[in-house]
Amino acid sequence: MSGPEVVRVAAPTERRNPASYDLDLLPTRDVLKLINEADQAVPGAVADVLDPVVAAVDFAVEALGAGGRVHYFGAGTSGRVGVVDAAELPPTFGSPVDWFCPHLAGGRDAMWGAIEDAEDDVLGGAAEARDCVRPGDLVMGLAASGRTPYVLGALREARSLGARTALVAADPHAAAAAEVDLFIGLDTGPEVVTGSTRMKAASAQKLVLHAFSTTVMVRLGRVYSNLMIDLSATNAKLRGRMISILMEATGCPEPDCTRALTAAAGDLKTALVSLVSGAAVPEARAALARSNERVREALALLG
Incomplete structure (x- = not known):
């Protein structure tokens, strides 16, 4: 009787590092x-791939x-990096x-514990893509x-779906x-x-995804200057941050910003x-609606 399948991977991450x-x-x-010292090589590796990341941003914005979506498909540490990036974007x-949809081999349980054989399921990846990917998605x-x-398996199926x-x-x-x-x-x-891709490889993936998803949000008008203007104020710290952002963006004192935010029913963009x-607040809200929620365009409309 033959034993379980054995695959020897020839990727650079599987080689021994002579320094260690x-x-x-x-x-x-x-x-x-x-x-x-090894980690210091990671930002340089990311800098070398900025051109394809630029193209990925353009694809995602499109x-x-x-009305489409961005999907992350991964297994093990790589998949968990995708889950974390997607989870941090809405707040x-x-x-x-549903803009950024993470898919992890082995499902939710694989986020908290290793389900190592799930990464070998090529048909499972294809089936998950078939269930959720639409033409025009990235x-x-x-x-x-x-x-x-x-x-x-997921990538091949997604490509066949358009x-x-x-x-x-x-x-x-x-x-x-x-x-x-x-x-x-x-x-x-x-x-x-050797082979522990939770180290440099995962750090590089995390830097790529953070840069990618952040730039997508900038391109979609969810940043004004370098300020988060679409954050959800779900706790006391974030409510304080909202006031601080409004003060930074407008140069107005805290009482004025607090009153404007209250008048705008907590909508930071409208208050700004x-x-x-x-x-007035109704005019500001209407200008944002006409400009696809982009602050600079709304301000231009209002002169």
């Missing part, structure tokens, strides 16, 4: 120093503007919860190795690059602990447009 051969013999501080930018696969079957596809991998030469519209191949090299333009 004696990792288990080092003093604690030297272990930490070695990890920190998809969301047309930060007030975006609809589907981003997250796979440190660049070959995760669940992720590739969605645009992108793959974020820690192997610049992943064979699957030829199967997607955009390939974001990060050269993070061997990990300090009202204070800067001098328009």
Whole structure:
């Protein structure tokens, strides 16, 4: 009887890092120093792939503007990075919860515990994509190795459905690059602990997704200057932040900002447009509606 299938992955993340051969013999501080030094290569690896990330942002803005969605498909650490990025967008930018949809091999239980065999389910990835992806969506696969079957199954199915596809991998030469519209191949090299892609590879994926999703929100008018103007004030700290943002954006004192925010029923954008333009709240709200909720365009409409 044959045993379970064995696959030897040739990705750079599976190679041994010569700088850490004696990792288990080092003093604690030297272990930490070695990890920190290795981590410093991550921002440079992200800088090298900005051009395809630019294209991904353009695809996402087009998809969301047309009523579509952005999907993240991943397994293990890569999938969890996607879940975290998607979960943080609605409270930060007030975006609809279904704009960014994360899909994790193994489902919700895999967020809290390892379900390692789920990543080999190529048919499961395809089935999940078939259930939720629509033509015109953007589907981003997250796979440190660049070959995760669940992720590739989802990407292939999504492409056949008329969605645009992108793959974020820690192997610049992943064979699957030829199967997607955009390939974001990060050269993070061997990990300090061989094969532990929760380290540099995951850090690079996190930086890519944070830059990508934040820029999408900027392009969609959910940032004014460098201020969050669509945040949801769901606790005391965020209510205080809302007042601080209004003061920064308008130069008005706190009492004026508090009154404007109250008059706008807690809508930061409306209060901001009202204070800067001098328009009444109903006029500010109408200008935002006519400008697709973009503050600068609303202010231009109000002169």
